[in-house]
Amino acid sequence: DAGVTQSPTHLIKTRGQQVTLRCSPKSGHDTVSWYQQALGQGPQFIFQYYEEEERQRGNFPDRFSGHQFPNYSSELNVNALLLGDSALYLCASSPTGLAYEQYFGPGTRLTVT
Amino acid sequence: QQQVKQSPQSLIVQKGGISIINCAYENTAFDYFPWYQQFPGKGPALLIAIRPDVSEKKEGRFTISFNKSAKQFSLHIMDSQPGDSATYFCAASFIGNEKLTFGTGTRLTIIP
Numbered sequence: 242d243a244g245v246t247q248s249p250t251h252l253i254k255t256r257g258q259q260v261t262l263r264c265s266p267k268s269g270h271d272t273v274s275w276y277q278q279a280l281g282q283g284p285q286f287i288f289q290y291y292e293e294e295e296r297q298r299g300n301f302p303d304r305f306s307g308h309q310f311p312n313y314s315s316e317l318n319v320n321a322l323l324l325g326d327s328a329l330y331l332c333a334s335s336p337t338g339l340a341y342e343q344y345f346g347p348g349t350r351l352t353v354t
Numbered sequence: 355q356q357q358v359k360q361s362p363q364s365l366i367v368q369k370g371g372i373s374i375i376n377c378a379y380e381n382t383a384f385d386y387f388p389w390y391q392q393f394p395g396k397g398p399a400l401l402i403a404i405r406p407d408v409s410e411k412k413e414g415r416f417t418i419s420f421n422k423s424a425k426q427f428s429l430h431i432m433d434s435q436p437g438d439s440a441t442y443f444c445a446a447s448f449i450g451n452e453k454l455t456f457g458t459g460t461r462l463t464i465i466p
Contacts, residue, residue, distance in 0.1 A: 245397075274453070283443050283456030284398065297453055331397050333454075340452035341386045345397035 243268065245334050245346035253352045254322050262317040262349045266334030272296075273315040274343055275307060276331040284331055290315050291340065319351075327353045358446050360457025367464055373431040375460045377444035380425065384446040388454070389418065389429045392441045401442075402429075434464045 246265045254260050266273050272291045276284035286299035290309035309315045313334075319326055329350050333343035359378045367373045377387075385406050390398035404411045404418040404427065411418045417430040431438055444457040 272452075276454075281459075283445075283459050284454070286453040286455070289453060297451065299453060335452070341447045341449065341454075342388075342400070342403070343452075343454060344400055345390075347397045350395075 245270075245332055245344055247330075247332050247346040247349050249349060250347070251350045251352075253354060256322055256324060256353055258322050259318065259320045260322060260351060262319075262330050262332075262351070264315045264317070264332030264334075264346060266313050266315070266332075267344055269336060270334035270344070271313050271337050272335040272340045273309060273313065274333045274335070274340075275315070275317050276333065276345075277301070278329040278331055278348070280328070287317070289340070296340075322353045324353050327351060358444060358455050358457045360444050360460060362460060363458070364461045365463070367434045367462065369434060369436060369464055369466050371434050371464075373434045373438065373462055373464070374428055375442050375444070375462070376426065376428045377446075377457050378424075378426045379446050381446070381448075382425065383448045384455075385448045386446065386452075387418070387420065387427050388445050389416075390443045390445065390456075392443065392459075398443060431462075434462075436464045436466065438462060439464050 274289040275287040278284040288298040293309045304320045306318045329348040331348045333345045388403035389401045392398040415432045420427045445454040
């Protein structure tokens with residue numbers, strides 16, 4: 242049984258560009274959450290998707306947007322990249338009815354130069 | 355009120371010893387308290403979690419102790435092994451707002 246998968250593994254972008262990160266949840270999971278983890282810090286909640294809608298959002302600007310597809314996979318989009326957006330972006334999926342029980346993928350390391 | 359405070363920042367324990375990491379929270383609405391283990395370059399892995407209706411939960415060598423009145427919870431790793439060397443994060447959330455609020459992490463090193 243495959244766990245949460247994310248792509249790409251690493252990404253290097255230039256300031257001002259746009260980026261799309263992808264996540265496939267564990268089989269049987271229908272809720273996807275995204276987190277940003279800066280080096281040496283704990284993950285910070287960006288937003289959560291359920292039934293193709295954004296259910297909750299953390300304190301991130303509108304430059305961060307997302308989408309969930311009918312197969313429960315999800316994308317995170319970041320526009321107008323800033324140097325401060327360099328971080329590990331983590332996707333977590335949750336079983337039906339247990340949105341608090343979150344299983345993380347390996348993350349995408351984004352470097353903005 | 356959403357903060358979760360974690361200590362210590364780093365911890366060195368001898369092989370076979372007990373590792374103890376502590377967390378404190380402010381929001382009494384929190385009702386789910388997981389611990390995650392993270393190795394360098396990897397995503398956090400869910401280790402063990404507790405709800406406030408019990409004071410202790412044990413899974414193998416890992417135990418969570420929960421003190422509702424003090425708003426504190428801790429992770430105990432018994433018989434610590436070099437393979438346990440990692441960063442550990444406590445977190446908290448509550449039903450209806452399932453975003454996880456993480457502590458700042460504890461870097462655990464187990465020495466022979």
